Amino acid sequence: MVLQFTDVRNQSHIRCGLAPMEGVTCFATRLWFSLTSQPDFAMTPFLRVTKEYPWKRVSSMYAAEIFELKNAVSYKLIPQLMGTSPDDLERIATPLLSGAPFVDVNCGCPSPKVVGSRAGSGLLEDREVFAAFLEGLQQKLGHDKFSIKMRSGFLSESEFPALLDIASSIKMAQLTLHPRTRKDRYTGRANWDLIATASRECEFSVVGSGDIVDFNTLNTLKNFAPNVNTVIIGRGALRNPWIFEEIRSGKSVCISRNALLFSLATFALLHEFQAHNPLKLLELVKQGLFFTPCLTNENLWQALYSRLTTSFYGTEQPISHLCLDKPTFAKVKMIWHALRSGLGAQFMHPQLLRSRDFCEFEREFLNIAKDYNDLIPLKYHSEFDWIYSGEKRNEKQESE
Template sequence: MSELKNKKNQRDIQLGLAPMEGVTCLATRLWFSVTSTPDFAMTPFLRVTRDYPWKRVASTYAAEIFDLKDFTSYRLIPQLMGNSPEDLERIALPLLQGTSFVDVNCGCPSPKVVGSHAGSGLLEKQDVFESFLEGLEERLGHGQFSIKMRSGFLSHEEFPQLLKIVSKKNIAQLTLHARTRKDRYTGHAKWDLIDLATLSCPFPVVGSGDIINAESLAQFLRIAPKIDKVIIGRGALRNPWIFNELRSNKAVEITVSTLLLSLSCYAVLQELLAREPLKLFALVKAGLFLEACETDENKWEKLYHKLTETLYGQSVPPSSLQLDRASFARVKMIWNSLRSSLGSAFMNPLILRTSSFSDFEKEILNTAKVSSSQLLLNHNPQYDWIYSGAKSNGNEPT
């Protein structure tokens, strides 16, 4: 029993992978399930308008509640975003045939989203927000949807009134990322507001914001002791093994080979999703992703061979991987965050500047020669600028 669970009076905290636009696609969710196994995951928001999508969503959007139901180690919560309860109803009702509730995004801070009065734009006018929730209740029914929101549009002072509106609704749960829309991803999440929500709401509250390691989670649980569920976004990108750390209350160590094999698996998963989704579905249905690899180098190697055999008809070494530009871009997206947990040597920008996976692997191996063969995944606050959108202030090597 970990120290963290003892402090929570033997209660289990459900750990979820947060929805991240352009990141948490099916391939990424499967990769996290074998990396450190979140209890649940959320899809990136599906933007719903009057004209899109009209008939059905892509089969890969929420495959885990339909085609792949019962074949993954995590539960999936599909997330939608829009400003019209009528449009959201059109897409939500088919999804509700496979899941108990859908999540509605009321938190995205993107200027384009806010400009269309969706995401956190719904929080700007409280009467509009209340009317929106009432419309969803009327069309979807009680307990058929949850919401993910921020603690205000311009100021945290808006939150008590927003909470008063939400707490009166019959929803499945509230996920609170305790930053304002104005904050975007800067500053610190206010977990005292998450605590306030747990005391005010008759339904579960999911905490979100700034969980980067076991120490930070323990700190936030002391502030909001009634929390039973949390989601982790940027903290999982910087340390994909974070769910292991949170359960064991110990920092995770991996070998350089494990690091490269895991990233190679991620690359091939992206290729399979883009080029051969039905083959990927078949692997999931065969139970390939029910057992986690975690830090076991041999398990990662077996998974890699199975994935490459499925994609190419034979196993090929990582140095020979030929990736589409989009797949390689996703690998580098993961790396851009992950490198910050590996120490200053791995912040070498030459790795990000590579144009092929073989060069990418070569640069990591070259960097590893001047580093330890065992890599300790740690939060290094000097690199937090990667996640906030702030400037590096000279912390990145040139």
């Protein structure tokens, strides 16, 4: 069974989802993206499953959208798990499958710690291990009750044909392919030809991933792989949180200074709620507060911000008085570190990342943005790719 997400506004006729990102796409962040540009679906960060953890149940905030909030948010949710034992994964997947048509299993994470435990892309290193793992999932979870997200190989793309033969023989819900090897990490370019190959050879849906950063790159991927009708976007969404709206409209997005500030302040408040009053956040979601996106509408962002501050602090707080915990402000700076690249060189000034609190951040932002009396365009700037790929700047310049 493949999730069918339809949005009549999506002029590209491709379903676009928010990719799973460890430490990023938690519940609060998923809500925020539903406000900025409303992806068709989102994926949780992977939940690492071992024999000991989690033993009985997962946190209510891990996948609230498939249970008590199922009809209260505008996007569908795909839970993602990571592990090496089909038995352990079955224990956690079974309750999740009561609220979701399938769970996704991570076979692509390249981090050394994950690979060292033979999970994530570590499963791709040995074909026999990979085959036994997928066969075990099929036996334990059943046909079409799981999907996988994988890379094109461990050390080399030459491994991909054999890995694809294994995956295509399994009765799974879908396969998401990030066409880089584990060795590549996030450097170089994703080989979209491999997505096209997979989409021709698999009987189930193949989801494209990697280097989708705007409407044009999505169309290019579609030309490479015309059979693909679903994609996920990760780093491209961090660099432009309004990318899903750009894809639907086919036009670059512009945003006012104040709308951008209120959106970031809202991001911060969602994380404050998640950390300190998650039950209240769930209540606000059930009330429908986040069902309609704000997009780039300054008035909608301001109204939502006012509602959230009143609910959290007991009284409305201006942005200049917004007081955040250090972990929350660190998340704001994490988002800004990526988002600034979509605003252009003027906003790449490091001073904002050195801000000690949101009040100082607001002051520095308005100082940098003082020349923008109208709207600020959000566009993909390839000259900043090296920052987000892990590639050193001199290596990037030498490759050009």
